[in-house]
Amino acid sequence: MKKAQFKSVSTFRKDILSGEWILVATGRRSRPGAEKIKSEKRTSFPIGYCPFENPQKNNETAVLWYAKPEVSASDSIDDWFLQVIPNKYPVLSPHQVCPVLNPVGPYQVMDGVGFHEVIITRDHEKTMADMTIGEIGLILRAYIERFVSIKNEDCIEYILIFHNHGPRAGASVSHPHSQLIALPIIPPDVARSLDGSRLYFGKNKICAHCAILDFELSEKIRIIYENEEFVAFCPYAPRSSFEVRIYPRAHQAHFESINYETRKNLAAAFKAVLEKIRGAMNDPDYNFLIHTAPAKNNNEEHYHWHVEVLPRINIWAGLELGTGIVVVAVSPEEAAETLRNF
Secondary structure, three states: OOOOOOOOOOEEEEOOOOOOEEEEOHHHHHOOOOOOOOOOOOOOOOHHHOOOOOHHHHOOOOOEEEEOHHHOOOOOHHHEEEEEEEOOOOOOEOOOOOOOOEEEOOEEEOOOEOEEEEEEEOOOOOOHHHOOHHHHHHHHHHHHHHHHHHOOOOOOOEEEEEEEEOHHHOOOOOOOEEEEEEEOOOOHHHHHHHHHHHHHHHHHOOOHHHHHHHHHHHHOOOEEEEOOOEEEEOOOOOOOOOOEEEEEOOOOOOHHHOOHHHHHHHHHHHHHHHHHHHHHHOOOOEEEEEEOOOOOOOOOOOOOOEEEEEEOOOOOOHHHHHHOOEEEOOOHHHHHHHHHOO
């Protein structure tokens, strides 16, 4: 007798770099109390009480600032479009000497030192999705300038640039801003990706990210945007429903090495992706992260820098906490189809 054919309600997908398993379970969207794809309206921080409206009013010193594009020759910080200030409540402390790893019984400990900076744009309501490509290009220029200024500091091993949009993404202040954190260690998630990249290159003689990009360009089903230098797509094994990654077409390990023309094309990709996510999901909370090779290690040329944009509509529960397996309710193929229409 012929066996009954059952259609699986879910699929396990493995990330080729981290080795982590992702569970794509589209049936989860039908369960009672499932998270909504569309985000609820968030409460805005009142302008009069916003600490980023005028950082100098709070005696904050800018380590870098750019004037508004229309008054680019100004020497007055009163004409600022963007400024970078030290975080008033840093997760890391400034340092004079490098931290030392010490044993504490069976544990290890060292001082949490490094850099923690905030990159602020002036308009209280204007998100990156609202900005011009030129304005986003200035933000990217600030990221690179601060990265280059810090990367050769003693003790600094890794620099993360990220942006939190909305309270579910960890933004305690609604005024648009990004952050830079320079760490004295290689963080574990980064270390796993570097190890996976190194192992894949050693086995296949091709960059893992280049292999991913070649496959996505051949299939086309998960791509949502392309330009001359960048491709944006929903990854095969996403960590969040509607996750998008932006890859440079050319293999390059270090984000901070990109030139002016590449920066313009990256700004265009950023704008397109953030507009699509906002349009398709009613402006959800999200994080974006820039993943790049370590600050001082020049032996990681197998790595391929890229951007990850993660809408925050997934809520971790017992399965995720108990196994570390992320469950996403929208397949990347369905997400890409939706995003392409915006």
